[in-house]
Amino acid sequence: MPDITHEVKSSWADEVEEEGGALPPPSEVYENGFKILTEYKYNDDNKKVKVVRTYKIERRIVSKTIAARKAWSKFGDSADDRPGPNPATTVGAEDVFMQFISNKEEENKVEDDSLDKLKSMGDKGVVKCRNCNGDHWTSKCPYKDTVLAGGKVPDDKKPLLGPGVPSAITELGKPQGSKYVPPSMRDGGNKRGDSMQMQRRDDTTAIRISNLSESTSDADLEELVKPFGLIQKLYLAKDKQTNLCKGFAYVHFKFRAEAAKAISTLNGYGYDHLILNVDWSKPPAQNN
């Protein structure tokens, strides 16, 4: 039952003349299997509007009882309705499609895909040292505990959603300049010490999702990113008082390839009436 609504073209002079509400009477035409209903009415802007509705008339062979019921006269609030559906109560909804959920086979396929990608990538880019950007784990960096590392790490360290308060402050997106930096976070601090090694997170697998809607919850976020792979850590920035989402989140994946996949898929993805912005997690300085 497609509805076609368009305005009747009339000059302003005619409109003035017709003021007082002389609308043409509605008409009902039967034409080779179609019923065409034409109505005139004023819309919200007080403009005359012609509404044409086309119904397809179908004949069906049904049992006697059903045919008899079809002939029943309407009652209650529908007593005054004409034959056929009343547009006030019956509306053709938008097209919807059934989403068939892929079963195990396809899931495996997806996994294979990411594995292949990983293989094709080789060692390059999968492991990246945060100290010297070399192709090795940070903990195995030959420059560990040298000046080079000392100079580089703090920049990289900032976006890390480190434990406790400092990271929270970073998340809140406050200006970084004159902020108090605890000694442990300062350049040359003892954060390269073995005790801190545990708390370091490999931010090469971290992605930043922004333009999330206010109502996003941790569970929603998890649901959103879970399909891409194993997740090490989720951080959804929330307002302290209202506990509403502040619009962005960081997700640490286990593998960089999966993070890359998440970025390519989710960037520009429409989620909850907003279009997501997804990229590698960068130090706040670069974001600003």
Next chain:
Amino acid sequence: MKPLMLHGHERAITKIKYNREGDLLFSASKDKQPNVWYSLNGERLGTFDGHNGSVWCIDVNWDTTRFLSGSGDNTLRVWDCQTGKEIGQLKTNSSVRTCSFSYSSDLVVYSTDKALGYQCEMFIMDVRDVDAGMSQEDAICRIPITGPRISAILWGALDETIITGHEDGEINIWDARTGKKMNSIKGHKSQINDMQFNKDGTMFVTASKDNTAKLFDSESLMLLKTYKTERPVNSATISPILDHVVLGGGQDAMDVTTTSARQGKFDSRFFHLVFEEEFARLKGHFGPINSLVFHPNGRSYSTGGEDGYIRINTFDQSYFDFHFEY
């Protein structure tokens, strides 16, 4: 598919039901008028005017001559289907939560809420010559429910038994003649919202607030299958032609405003009857689905939602072409 949206109710839909042939669809909502629609084109046949409160339960008899509705205005009413006129009504002590015609439609079973100082009670009534002078003293059988209230009801085979689902997840079978409890199991962890038979009545599916729907044997109450979701299930229905179960639900209506209307929450979810695995979803409502029924021919199904709309979804060929791989 292009569903038909029926907008005849001002408030949340509580229950929808097809008649036996499936050409009419009855609907009840928290407003006061049950409606009846032609299921084929969504045309409204009429409204049943008279109730003064939310209508919680409806039923229609085998040959679509009489329609039954129970409401929060403490009445159970019997209507003439063709004219929409009230034939008779029955005053109760508290709101009528569930009601059902027996297969012969001579008898009616209904249950009342535990409220206003009255306890939950189940009544079996002969409604062949119902009129205004009828009271619940005329009940053939009156069973006080001491435990949690009844939230779903079904007639068992040959109108000999009554199956009740309770607020705490209990399922009981009663002898309709003597009113004795014959069998009782703890089927769910939380309230049972809906119970529906399969086509031949040998099994029924329960929908519960504990996020699951379960399939039980109607005779022995043996648990056959469990369908798990992440949200409360408000209604579940079994396809009459395929091994499919459709679950409808979503978050509690109470919590909807505090969270987002994200996709996936208010979908109809299709499970395989035997393998308990979800294989498809269908979007539609903007609120939780409160009631969901298959058309008796299995080629379409309807949902009634908290958003006040009823949607008649007629399946595309793709649904019938889909084969569950195992």
